Amino acid sequence: AQSVAQPEDQVNVAEGNPLTVKCTYSVSGNPYLFWYVQYPNRGLQFLLKYITGDNLVKGSYGFEAEFNKSQTSFHLKKPSALVSDSALYFCAVRAGNMLTFGGGTRLMVKP
Amino acid sequence: DAGVIQSPRHEVTEMGQEVTLRCKPISGHNSLFWYRQTMMRGLELLIYFNNNVPIDDSGMPEDRFSAKMPNASFSTLKIQPSEPRDSAVYFCASILITGELFFGEGSRLTVL
Numbered sequence: 001a002q003s004v005a006q007p008e009d010q011v012n013v014a015e016g017n018p019l020t021v022k023c024t025y026s027v028s029g030n031p032y033l034f035w036y037v038q039y040p041n042r043g044l045q046f047l048l049k050y051i052t053g054d055n056l057v058k059g060s061y062g063f064e065a066e067f068n069k070s071q072t073s074f075h076l077k078k079p080s081a082l083v084s085d086s087a088l089y090f091c092a093v094r095a096g097n098m099l100t101f102g103g104g105t106r107l108m109v110k111p
Numbered sequence: 112d113a114g115v116i117q118s119p120r121h122e123v124t125e126m127g128q129e130v131t132l133r134c135k136p137i138s139g140h141n142s143l144f145w146y147r148q149t150m151m152r153g154l155e156l157l158i159y160f161n162n163n164v165p166i167d168d169s170g171m172p173e174d175r176f177s178a179k180m181p182n183a184s185f186s187t188l189k190i191q192p193s194e195p196r197d198s199a200v201y202f203c204a205s206i207l208i209t210g211e212l213f214f215g216e217g218s219r220l221t222v223l
Contacts (some may be wrong), residue, residue, distance in 0.1 A: 032210055034210070034211065034212075036212075036214075041216075041217075041219075042216060042217075043115075043202055043204075043214030043215050043216045043217050044154075044202070044204075044212070044214045045214070046211045046212070046213070049209075049210060049211060051210070090154065092212075094210055097142050097159065097161060097166070097206065098156070098159070098167070099144075099156075099212055100156075101153070101154045103153045104153060104154070
């Protein structure tokens with residue numbers, strides 16, 4: 001069975017600094033990996049995905065994620081954080097039609 | 112397209128009452144998912160449908176929970192009778208063939 005781990009409940013970063021939100025996964029076969037963002041009182045929104053190809057994937061709002069097969073990781077990154085990036089971030093792995101989500105990481109960007 | 116549409120957005124009810132949550136997936140998406148989100152348990156998959164057929168309902172917590180998808184454009188999640196521990200935000204999502212889930216805005220249920 002597939003699983004996703006987000007080891008940090010919360011990440012704090014100052015505005016303008018780079019940010020990283022960590023994700024590791026376990027899945028049989030080739031991984032299909034996703035990042036979603038959830039703003040308060042809203043549904044989850046798709047940010048980016050890795051299916052195959054380049055290990056660095058670019059997504060919405062300036063976010064990118066780096067796939068590392070040897071470390072089974074898919075960390076979310078952004079070179080310069082904005083206060084408006086503060087939200088809950090979920091990593092997910094797909095097997096068949098099933099998406100398994102991590103527990104979420106709350107990102108707090110301080111001005 | 113208007114996206115995944117859920118109703119009601121908020122529901123407050125008393126213990127023992129029946130609750131029905133509704134979802135209209137994005138047209139052309141052939142898989143639909145119901146999730147529940149709580150602070151304690153995070154995001155849990157309750158059930159998913161493929162081409163209107165329930166495929167995996169192992170996440171449905173109890174017999175009090177039931178879900179139907181009578182056609183490609185409508186699904187319901189019913190709780191009967193409701194209990195305070197059912198209080199949560201319930202999300203419906205439909206999937207694009209490329210794998211991205213599109214979520215509705217959720218139905219926040221409070222059972223008193």
